Amino acid sequence: MHTTAQTQNRHKQTTTNKQHPTATNSDDKVAIVTALYRDDGLSAEDAGRLVDAFSRQSLDFYGAIRASTYDGQIREWLRALVGGAFEDDGADVKRMHKALLRGKGPSFEPVEAKLGTLLAEGRRLVAEQEFVMRSRLSEDYLKTVGDEARAKREGRWRGGGPGIGLTG
Numbered sequence: 001m002h003t004t005a006q007t008q009n010r011h012k013q014t015t016t017n018k019q020h021p022t023a024t025n026s027d028d029k030v031a032i033v034t035a036l037y038r039d040d041g042l043s044a045e046d047a048g049r050l051v052d053a054f055s056r057q058s059l060d061f062y063g064a065i066r067a068s069t070y071d072g073q074i075r076e077w078l079r080a081l082v083g084g085a086f087e088d089d090g091a092d093v094k095r096m097h098k099a100l101l102r103g104k105g106p107s108f109e110p111v112e113a114k115l116g117t118l119l120a121e122g123r124r125l126v127a128e129q130e131f132v133m134r135s136r137l138s139e140d141y142l143k144t145v146g147d148e149a150r151a152k153r154e155g156r157w158r159g160g161g162p163g164i165g166l167t168g
Contacts, residue, residue: 026051033062040066040113049115054122065121069111077106 034047042050054061078086081099086092099105 026055029059029062032059036062036066037113039110040069041110042113042115042118046113046115046118050118050122053119054126057122057126061122061125064125065118066113068121068125069113069117070108073108073111074106 029051030044030048033051034042034044037047050062050065075086078092078096082092082095086096
């Protein structure tokens with residue numbers, strides 16, 4: 001069962017989303033996530049907990065969590081196909097390609113969705129998202145610094161750039 005704070009948070013999100021009709025409110029998210037995990041045995045209550053834990057995430061985030069639960073089966077299929085560790089070389093990729101073209105791809109057994117496992121995978125994905133964002137910000141910063149240095153060398157620099165906005 002959801003706590004009073006979670007219910008109030010959902011009400012607040014629903015009220016906010018009336019201003020933005022394309023946004024998905026939390027109750028809608030719970031219903032969609034419940035349907036997404038229906039074959040995996042996740043209860044509506046646990047779907048609500050999952051949504052509450054990652055309330056700022058879009059719907060595809062929950063699909064990514066679900067997809068990652070099947071990654072192990074794909075790795076096992078690849079190991080069986082090539083007789084060991086799958087290498088990203090031409091031979092193993094060709095073997096995989098031929099198997100897929102012949103309709104001999106992996107068959108997936110439904111995975112029992114346990115809330116703890118889904119929460120752990122969600123936290124891993126959030127950490128990955130944060131790493132990507134930090135990396136991109138670093139790349140943008142370094143690109144700006146490089147552009148600034150180039151402009152200084154060429155006599156085109158007019159100040160500004162990265163920093164806290166103070167001018168000297």
